[in-house]
Amino acid sequence: MPRRHWEQIPDEVRREVARHSGPIRSAVTVASGASCDLAVVLDTATGPVFCKGGEADGPTGWLYRNEARINPWLPDVAPRLRWTVESSGWLLLGFDHVAGRHPDLAPGSPDLVPLAALLTGLTGTLTPCPPVPVQRFTARWHGLIAPELVDGDSLLHTDMTPRNFLLGDRLHLVDWSSPAVGAAWIDAAFVVVRLVRAGHEPTDAESWARRIPAYAEAHERAVTAFVDAFVRLRERKQRTVPAPHHGPILDAARRWAAYRARHRAHTRRA
Incomplete structure (x- = not known):
């Protein structure tokens, strides 16, 4: 706007x-x-x-x-x-006012260390969700995913774009305008998509996310369902309100979904 x-x-x-x-x-x-x-x-x-x-x-x-x-x-x-x-x-x-720059999410960036630490701290501090009215993530993604796969009692940010992080003397997370209550690993999963967008292979992005205990403990079926739902959501957004910046994040989500599909097929054969 x-x-x-x-x-x-x-x-x-x-x-x-x-x-x-x-x-x-x-x-x-x-x-x-x-x-x-x-x-x-x-x-x-x-x-x-x-x-x-x-x-x-x-x-x-x-x-x-x-x-x-x-x-x-x-x-x-x-x-x-x-x-x-x-x-x-x-x-x-x-x-x-917080002075700082947006973190670099590219492979090998030192900014990935404080990012993992911030997300780990958030899940510890914001679980259970504070007593404030917040939309449930299951309601936000109604019809996209089985509710039990993403339901939980953690307060989530949900908008993990790099521009919402400011790195100065330490890392801050701004723009909490779209909070939700759900599974503690969801914000880390949103970051995985951003890492793939920034040039990481999906396997490396997932390895980074497993530094965050909540993500490491997430059920494989739930994570796969999450990325599949994210792809459908972004495809719908691109159809209804097309914009140039939508394409790269949709491509990243599709690469992650394809990786998980191949991994699932390999596991079944094994």
């Missing part, structure tokens, strides 16, 4: 933000990210703040409300929400 600039936001909304953050000296638009009308770093009297949001009743308004609701329950790998402003039809969230 087209990204708005701070100067395009209604004056009343900007004044309300300043009441929470203190005087705002400057605002720099953040170019990356796909699901918000506004994303800026505000230079305030109390330090930098990352501000995101959009029209409260717009198509992505529910995502901002999701993130505001879940943030108090998250560990410190997620930037803390400082304030929420809803004014003049806009809903904006202000977070602690």
